Amino acid sequence: MNTTPFPPPPSRPGQHKPRTLQPDHDRLLPVLGWFADRADEIDTAFTLGWRRAALWIKATAIIGGLLAAVLLLRWIGTTALSWVHALPWPTQNITDDTGLLATIDQPVRHYLDTHTATLPVTAATAYATWQAAGAVSFVLGFFHSSGARIGWTVWGTATTAMVWVATPAPGREVAAGIAVLAWAALSLFALRGLSLTPAAFVNVDVQAPPAPPAPQVHAVIHLPTPTQPVPTSYQPYAPKQPPSLN
Numbered sequence: 001m002n003t004t005p006f007p008p009p010p011s012r013p014g015q016h017k018p019r020t021l022q023p024d025h026d027r028l029l030p031v032l033g034w035f036a037d038r039a040d041e042i043d044t045a046f047t048l049g050w051r052r053a054a055l056w057i058k059a060t061a062i063i064g065g066l067l068a069a070v071l072l073l074r075w076i077g078t079t080a081l082s083w084v085h086a087l088p089w090p091t092q093n094i095t096d097d098t099g100l101l102a103t104i105d106q107p108v109r110h111y112l113d114t115h116t117a118t119l120p121v122t123a124a125t126a127y128a129t130w131q132a133a134g135a136v137s138f139v140l141g142f143f144h145s146s147g148a149r150i151g152w153t154v155w156g157t158a159t160t161a162m163v164w165v166a167t168p169a170p171g172r173e174v175a176a177g178i179a180v181l182a183w184a185a186l187s188l189f190a191l192r193g194l195s196l197t198p199a200a201f202v203n204v205d206v207q208a209p210p211a212p213p214a215p216q217v218h219a220v221i222h223l224p225t226p227t228q229p230v231p232t233s234y235q236p237y238a239p240k241q242p243p244s245l246n
Contacts, residue, residue: 107166141190156183
C-alpha cells in the first residue's frame, strides 16, 4: 500500500496562495479588541445618553470642555483688549462710573501681585486663572452642575477674602460687603433651582401582615348529673312475694 501523500495540485495562473496567520497578527488581537471595546462604549454613550456613558468618556468630555472654555475666554479677553487699545481715545480715560467693579477688581489684582512675587506663576496668569475659574463655574452652575456650584461657592468665598485682605482698613467692610452682594446677585443665575428646604422623608416600612394565631381547641366533656342519691351501701336482694289470693 502506497503511503506517499498526494502532491499538491499545481497552482493555476492568477490564483493566490493561502496566507498563514503571522505571529504579529496574534499580538495585535488584544489591541484590536481593546479599541473595539472603546468604540462600543462611545456608541453606547451616543445611543443611551450621558448617564450610561463610561467614566473615561465623562472625564474626557469635562476636561475638554474646561480647556475649550479657558481658550475661549482667553480669546475673548485678548480680542476685547485689542478692541479697547484700538479705540481713538486713550485707554487710561476709560473709568468705571459707579466704582463698584473697581472696588472688587483692584483689591484682587493687588492681592495677586503681592502674593505671586515669589512664585513661578506671574500675577497676570493668576488673574486670568481666577477669571476663568469664575466664568466656568458660573456657566456650568447655570446648567445644574453640582461640582461647578461647589466651585462657584469656593470662588466667591476666595474673592471676598482677597478683597477683605487687600482693601485698606477704613473701607474694608464696605468693599467686602459689595463683593458679597455682587456674588449673591450672580448666584441667582449660577445656583438657580437650588433649594435649601429639606425634602420631606417618609419612611414607609412595608412588612407582611402578622400571621393569625393558631386556633386552640379545648375538649370539654359534660357528664349528666344524677337525679337520685347514689347509695353508699348495698343490702341483700329480697324478691317480692306475689299477693295472696286468699
